[in-house]
Amino acid sequence: MTTSLPRPAQHAPPRRRDAVRADVLASLVVFLVAVPLSLGIALASGAPLMAGLIAAVVGGVVVGLLGGSPLQVSGPAAGLTVVVAELVSRFGWQTTCLITAGAGLLQIAFGCARIARFSQAIPPAVLHGMLAGIGITIALAQLHVVLGGSPPTGAPGALAELPAQVAQARPDAVLIGAATVALLLLWPRLPRRARVLPGALVAVGTATALALLMPGAPRVDLPGNLLEAIELPTLLPDLPWAGIAGGMLTIALIASVESLLSAVAVDRLQSDAGRWAPRANADRELIGQGAANTISGVLGGLPVTGVIVRSATNVESGARTRASTVLHGGWIAVFGIALVGVVELIPLAALAGLLVVVGLQLVKPADLRAARSHGELVVYLGTVAGVLLLNLLEGVAIGLVLAGLVMLRRAARARVRIVEPDGAEPWRVIVEGTLSFLSVPALSRTLATVPAGAPVRVELVVDYLDHTAFDHLDAWTARRRASGAEVVVTEPGARVQGDRPRHGYATWSQWQMTPGQEVDHTPHAPLLAGVAAYHSDAAEMIRPTLEKLAHGQAPKGLLLCCADSRVQPNLITRSGPGDLFTVQNVGNLVAGTSMRAALHYATEVLRVPLIAVCGHSGCGAMRGLLDGAQQPGDPLGDWLASGAPSLEALRAGHPVGKAALAAGYGEVEALAMVNVAQQLAALRAHGVDAALLGLFFDIPTARVLVLDEEAQEFRRPV
Structure with missing residues (x-):
């Protein structure tokens, strides 16, 4: 292909x-x-x-x-x-x-x-x-x-x-x-x-x-x-060429x-x-x-x-x-x-x-809000003042100098803050940025506010830790532990802890299991461990984003994909909170009351500019269609009946299916690709006022392919 x-x-x-x-x-x-x-x-x-x-x-x-x-x-x-x-x-x-x-x-x-x-x-x-x-x-x-x-x-x-x-x-x-x-x-x-x-x-x-x-x-x-x-x-010999060159x-x-x-x-x-x-x-x-x-x-x-x-x-x-x-x-x-x-x-x-x-x-x-949210309000206002009071070139120069000073301040100093416990939770000291000797006084003042004997968790969300800061933190930790207080130092940004992967793109079984440890077989254990890890490692970092989204959403598109557990919408699109309005069902079908309601809400209320449909390899719904499971009589059969037009299109020689088979894909994958094309056609029949996009997630290669409707085949995006 x-x-x-x-x-x-x-x-x-x-x-x-x-x-x-x-x-x-x-x-x-x-x-x-x-x-x-x-x-x-x-x-x-x-x-x-x-x-x-x-x-x-x-x-x-x-x-x-x-x-x-x-x-x-x-x-x-x-x-x-x-x-x-x-x-x-x-x-x-x-x-x-x-x-x-x-x-x-x-x-x-x-x-x-x-x-x-x-x-x-x-x-x-x-x-x-x-x-x-x-x-x-x-x-x-x-x-x-x-x-x-x-x-x-x-x-x-x-x-x-x-x-x-x-x-x-x-x-x-x-x-x-x-x-x-x-x-x-x-x-x-x-x-x-x-x-x-x-x-x-x-x-x-x-x-x-x-x-x-x-x-x-x-x-x-x-x-x-x-x-x-x-x-x-006009060229004149006595022109002020230095000023002209500057202009x-x-x-x-x-x-x-x-x-x-x-x-x-x-x-x-x-x-x-x-x-x-x-x-x-x-x-x-x-x-x-x-x-x-x-x-x-x-x-x-x-x-x-x-x-x-x-x-x-x-x-x-x-x-x-x-x-x-x-x-x-x-x-x-x-x-x-x-x-x-x-x-x-x-x-x-x-x-x-x-x-x-x-x-x-x-x-x-919006520019003012963006500058404030990125901590660059002084750069914005300084540039405005320079342009107004002096001239454009000097105003820009002032802005660049201020931007450089802000960058140096961030590079040299860390942000240290403390979160008081809610109930039985420990005190939290959160350190962000670059923890160097310049930040030791602020770190020392903050650590001194933690009550004696209280449990504390120090979260190092830092990109650099110099020897002075490490020595100070290590000495403080040793003193606290010697007095009988519980101290835990974590690095939420780390991807590896010991010999096992830590969160990131790893599955529960990969990062929750250590060789030789006793396994908790209760059904809810992995999920609750994941929730706990989220609070420990990610909640504080994502909180500022969610605070901005607390009063409403404005997603960039609607993504319809399969309910298969291997298809992770935010992972394969590298999207975050507020980016995508997501609908998942068996076989990513444009069918049913729930899908129609989601489509109406996304297009009429949220006004999304894009609707994408994503199929995937090894799809159980497509295999069921090929095996005849779409016969009425049970909930799955009734649902898969909505995918019958995709199967008929494949058997009728749909060009997307032909291209998939010619490229070496199996019949299940070919049907999944044809199904994406058919669901896009169904969306057009609904008269949606949004751009449409077809995707296919090839699980063994971890690649996302894009449907080229002119060529009628799936290709890798550039």
């Missing part, structure tokens, strides 16, 4: 006719989103408004043709607005274009040197803090435009001047800006069927219509069309990281949507982004990055190939050349209102 499956079964390449139609429709939707955003970002950057459209055209066409993420849409992005505004203020527009072109050349060099993987080393707290700082800066500056004024430079200045701006606000600008913001916030709350057009287009279009009743409202003023706006950068590096780094993160998100969106697409090539993506920035800078455009808002719109609109990205750039070019008069009807307050919302959307509560 071949093992070259690039993607799971439902991710089949689209037919050419379907792809062309889907790409054209998606490109039109993305075009409608991109135009107002590109104009607004140019406005916030202090650049000529047409520079935003130039960058959008170049990003769509050049990155669309050369980039490594086919469905990612590139163009001017809010994440670089503050940087560009600072460069324009410091060097002027033409020199900023030169910096953009130079940044593009650096990105091409990054791609050729294959250093894209190093971008993953930037802590998420730093990146999210940077984006939040940029978002707040944009929102504060554009709020002045919504009030009828001009955007100040920098967040502190914008905040300081805000009271005066409020006092002299223009009613027409406030009304237009408020209408834009209200529509943008209201639009996502409407039913999907009512949201035919993108919210940004509706908001700006409505505000433009409203502005027709207010002739004095400030509007977009363009010097000409897109072709006339093309302006080549090139700044734009290259930020644009590269943002584009690569956006590409990863696009891959995930395609996978969640159950669509086929080749995975992003990070190095090729950098080369494509670099080529676009070089060309955009030469033509007088803004810097280009991958933009998640437009990319998500592209995927959600059904795009199949890179043609949708290229076409959207073409539509923008036509618009910028032939429909300039329409652009000049747009009021500046509408674009500013759009940017206020876009800026605030960069400040995500």
Whole structure:
């Protein structure tokens, strides 16, 4: 059996006719989103408004043709607005274009040197803090435009001047800006069927219509069309090249990281949507982004990055190939050349209102919660403060320094805490992290709080224990035991205890039995021993996760698998609490009231995006079907009757069964594979609104195979 499956079964390449139609429709939707955003970002950057459209055209066409993420849409992005505004203020527009072109050349060099993987080393707290700082800066500056004024430079200045701006606000600008913001916030709350057009287009279009009743409202003023706006950068001998080189590096780094993160998100969106697409090539993506920035800078455009808002719109609109990205750039070019008069009807307050919302959307509560849960809140807040009070580059530098200090603190110090007993249980001292000499004072203080003579269990959940800490703990343990107190020191993370495996993937019989020990033959003994080991080794470690899940669940999918004791859903999918809504029955059949209830709850209440069906080798239910056990008259026979269509399909020459037999599998395994395909067909007949996936667990090899429905065979996933 071949093992070259690039993607799971439902991710089949689209037919050419379907792809062309889907790409054209998606490109039109993305075009409608991109135009107002590109104009607004140019406005916030202090650049000529047409520079935003130039960058959008170049990003769509050049990155669309050369980039490594086919469905990612590139163009001017809010994440670089503050940087560009600072460069324009410091060097002027033409020199900023030169910096953009130079940044593009650096990105091409990054791609050729294959250093894209190093971008993953930037802590998420730093990146999210940077984006939040940029978002707040944009929102504060554009709020002045919504009030009828001009955007100040920098967040502190914008905040300081805000009271005066409020006092002299223009009613027409406030009304237009408020209408834009209200529509943008209201639009996502409407039913999907009512949201035919993108919210940004509706908001700006409505505000433009409203502005027709207010002739004095400030509007977009363009010097000409897109072709006339093309302006080549100027090379002057007395330019401050040190500052220019710093600007090139700044734009290259930020644009590269943002584009690569956006590409990863696009891959995930395609996978969640159950669509086929080749995975992003990070190095090729950098080369494509670099080529676009070089060309955009030469033509007088803004810097280009991958933009998640437009990319998500592209995927959600059904795009199949890179043609949708290229076409959207073409539509923008036509618009910028032939429909300039329409652009000049747009009021500046509408674009500013759009940017206020876009800026605030960069400040995500989920990012703040994630930073807090990972102990990196100081890194996030430090980065935000640095970007707001200083500038973007210094803010990121502050974030990286703080991240390094947090890492050093974690590496050098352990977390020591004590849990008082509940009833007859012993006192527990839990030590987590790196237990070195630096943590001995904290360890000593905590151990001193344990009452004399009380039993105590010291749990070392540590990745390193140095000699000083070991010596201190060993001496304390010896003193306690000499006084008659019971002391137990455990290492919950260990996989081996003595000569026997300890928990992990071992069975009860493997880790509960020591050669020569007396065996407890009572039926409940192994289960209760397992529960006790769970409390000793795992409960405390998993408690923080379960606390977050205590008030609800949001599983990533429903997994239907056999009730066979050898099939462990969480083990073969490496999933944890809250990941999978699991249903197990004899033969993994889509049948019975219980299964229908679970299916309804998973799809209608939990809204799971994926349903997977998993069969396995040596399945007793499939053997029973082959032996005729599906005859009515007993509970098992009545149940197996639901699997009769799978047996009929195998005997009729189902291609999945043929492929299994040709690959050397037995008849039971072939029927189990056909049964998975038949249950997927049954789910489709139920009209489930979720992606579907077929799996097969080959017990002797411990391999999980994936059903390729186009090839009609099971293959190893890549």
